[in-house]
Each structure stands twice: as structure tokens, then as C-alpha cells.
Amino acid sequence: MGKESMWALLIFVAAIRGSLAGIPREIHLLRPHSGSAGERVHGLYCLSWRLGVETHNIKNWNTVPRECEGYVGHYMLHQYREDSKVVAREAVLYAKSLKLAGDGKDVWVFDIDETSLSNLPYYAEHGFGVEPLNPTQFGQWILTGKAPALPETLELYRELLKLGIKPIFLTGRPEDARNITSSNLRNAGFRTWEMLILKGSAYSETTAVVYKSSERRKVEESGYRIVGNIGDQWSDLLGIHVGNRTFKLPNPMYYIS
């Protein structure tokens, strides 16, 4: 067997083995990066970068590292859903373990973007977070009202309703987007809620942590108990009145402080 055909076989077998074992790897770089022997393997670094982001070791980042576009794109189209499923499943297990008062005051806080609704159709067209956000274009996408549900969160939402835990949506979307957000949520399957809290103009200069903490405090001061809180950003889950337990969904595409 010649040297070349040997290598072709090695690569072929390695690929088969990989796809059978379900191990993620870069199969379609959206913008291929050249690489040769001895060069840094982007995928490996990007995997570590994403873990760093998810564990909040890496903070306040602006855009996805350019070399990680292919990796993040691939992740979002594959492993992302599996990862979300495990988070939602833990949340359901936790919710079922609660002893609820049954007085209608137990609530669960849901973030909206990349938590209840998915903007993946938008980000897939815009480099999966490699491009800096274009607020005009993103705003136009939001106004279409066509964001699909993140199915794992919708499943959690349904389980919580069954348990008598009421959903509260708390989003960084502006008050102006109330109507389109309501109809988008309903069309995506989130048909009822106790509150839908959007970011009022009074908060325009405040961070998400401050805005969301402040609104959660109001919720608890109104007599509700936040038994759970789910979001894709650490700023959904840090601060005060975060809830009895928090759940972090993955999002390697953007960071909100």
C-alpha cells in the first residue's frame, strides 16, 4: 500500500470512527481557515474557549474569536441542543422535587432570547457571533416575530405549568417590542404567563444584572417566590433575588453584562 493511499485510509477510518462515536468535530468550517502541520488546532482552543465562557471564567467578551466561527456554528447546529436538554432536564427534576405551597405565588423566571426563543436563524446568517451585532438588522429580525422556541425550554415551561409554577418572562428587549414579543411567544407555544417584563426606558443606561435584579426584587416584593430562574447569560442569574436555584443554558454567540 502506498503512502498516500495509506493516509487516505487513515483519515477515512478516523472519520468513520468519529461519526459513529458521535464526537463533535469541525465538519464544515463556514469560512475555512488554512492549517498545516504544527499550526494551532483551532477546534481544540475553541472548545476550551467555549467552556471558559460557559463557566464564566471568560467574561465581558465582545465577539466570538474569528478562528472559532466554524466551531461555534457547528456547535450551535449540533451539540447545543443536547446540552440544552440536559439543563432543562435538571430543571424539571429540581422543580418536581419542590414542595410547593399551592397558593399560586410560586414563579419561575425565564429569560427570552436564546432561552425561550431562539435567534439561531438570525445568527446562522451572521457568522454565529463572529460579526459584531448590527442592532438595526437584529431589530428587523425581532420585528418579524418569527423566532422559534428553544424546544427544551418549551418542554420545561410545560412541565412547570403542570406543577402549578407560573412563568414570568424577564427580558432585555425594550418595552417597544411588547406586542411583537407577546405574539412571538404565543406563536412559539408559550401561551400564558404571569408577567412579561420588558426593559423600560428608565433602565436604558443600566446593565442587565442591575435591571434584572431590580425587577426580580419587585416580583418578590409583590409576594411571589422565585423558585427557579433560567437564562443563557450569567447576567440573568447573578445579582440579587436570583431565585432559589438558577440554570444556565449555553450560549457561545454573545455576551451581555
Place this chain on the structure above:
Amino acid sequence: MGKESMWALLIFVAAIRGSLAGIPREIHLLRPHSGSAGERVHGLYCLSWRLGVETHNIKNWNTVPRECEGYVGHYMLHQYREDSKVVAREAVLYAKSLKLAGDGKDVWVFDIDETSLSNLPYYAEHGFGVEPLNPTQFGQWILTGKAPALPETLELYRELLKLGIKPIFLTGRPEDARNITSSNLRNAGFRTWEMLILKGSAYSETTAVVYKSSERRKVEESGYRIVGNIGDQWSDLLGIHVGNRTFKLPNPMYYIS
């Protein structure tokens, strides 16, 4: 070339490629699990499980899911080091960004096991966390004093010393293990420290979160400023007096509350 020698070569080359490129894949299931078309792909679930653990969505788990032994073992021997590198690098970047008083009161808290020292030689012989911990055997391993440094943490330690930030080791190891722990740390390259705090018998019934919080409070009450804190367990990083910024190293092998 015969079939057997071909496979030997494939495996050899795959191993070489793996070590060169460091690309994660399941090359050695310690206890092979059968799988056929349509069955659940363990690797995918285990990847999500590990992310759930690292992000603290999954808490209070006892042992690694049996189906994930091969996955976790592979992870620990490959991607783990890459992931640790990114964490340590962020910690160094952060430390270098600090404006230090230069009064000798800036300290950094290091956990020991799976943070400063690695027990991977032990865990590699005991199913990478699939087996419940055998305290007797693990104790014997600790007493050998042969745990190697986690190289990424050693690098961070050295950078911090250069910056004038003093290390404090805070460990769940018992006070009885002080001598062997000191010599193990020194032999592994951690040659100096401001304090080495081991778990006294007064804390025997308390969780790591409570014990470590209490000891960190004493440290700050003595006039030190904890500018950073690194550990592999969330119980190293939660509670009070956690430090100005915390860093979570990966550890999918065991959970300490």
C-alpha cells in the same frame, strides 16, 4: 500488509495523531459499552453531562455515570489540559490587570487537589470517578506525596509570585496530612506560600463551602485582600469572602459540596 498489523498501525497512528493534534476522541473505552444503530450515543450525552457539571447545573452528584467512564477518562487525558490552560491564562490576564497596593497583603487562594496537585494518576487506576471513592486507598495515595502539579496552575502560581501576589493554599485535606502535603507541594514546584490551611477537626462535620468560607473570612480579617481564588469545585468558589474574582478549573471526576 496483514489485517492485524494494519489495525495496529491505525491505532498507533491514531494515538500519535491524537497526541499531536490533541483532538478528543474515544480511543480507549476502559469498559467497552456495546452500541448499535439507533442506540443512544453515549459520548454526546456525556459531553452534555460534563458541561452541566462544569456550569453547576448538575449538583450533588455522587459518581460519574457508568456509561461516561470512557468519555471522562479520555477527556482527562486530552482536552482537560487545554481547558485548564484557558482558565489559567484568563487568571493571569486578570492578575496582570490589577492595580496592586504592593503592601504584601494581596493574596490568591489556591485549592490543592485537582487544582494545584493532580490526582489523575490515582483516578486513572480507579475508573475516573465511576467508582465511589475508596477513602482508604485514596488516603494511601495521598500519603505517597507523589501527586504531580497541574502544570497550568503551577504556571499561574509562578506568574502571581512575580506580580507580588502571595499564595494561600486552602484544602479539604485534614490537618494530619500537613507534612506530606507540604512536601508534595514543594516537590511539585510550589515552593513557597503565605499560608497552608488544612481542615481542622472542628470542621469535620461541615461542608466545604462552610469550612472554606469561614477560613477565607479569617484570612481577610487578618488584613489580607483575596484578589483571586481558583479551584476545581464550585464549593471552592461559592459562599462568602470568595475573593475579587474566582476561576473554575474543570473536574468531571468528583463533586464536593
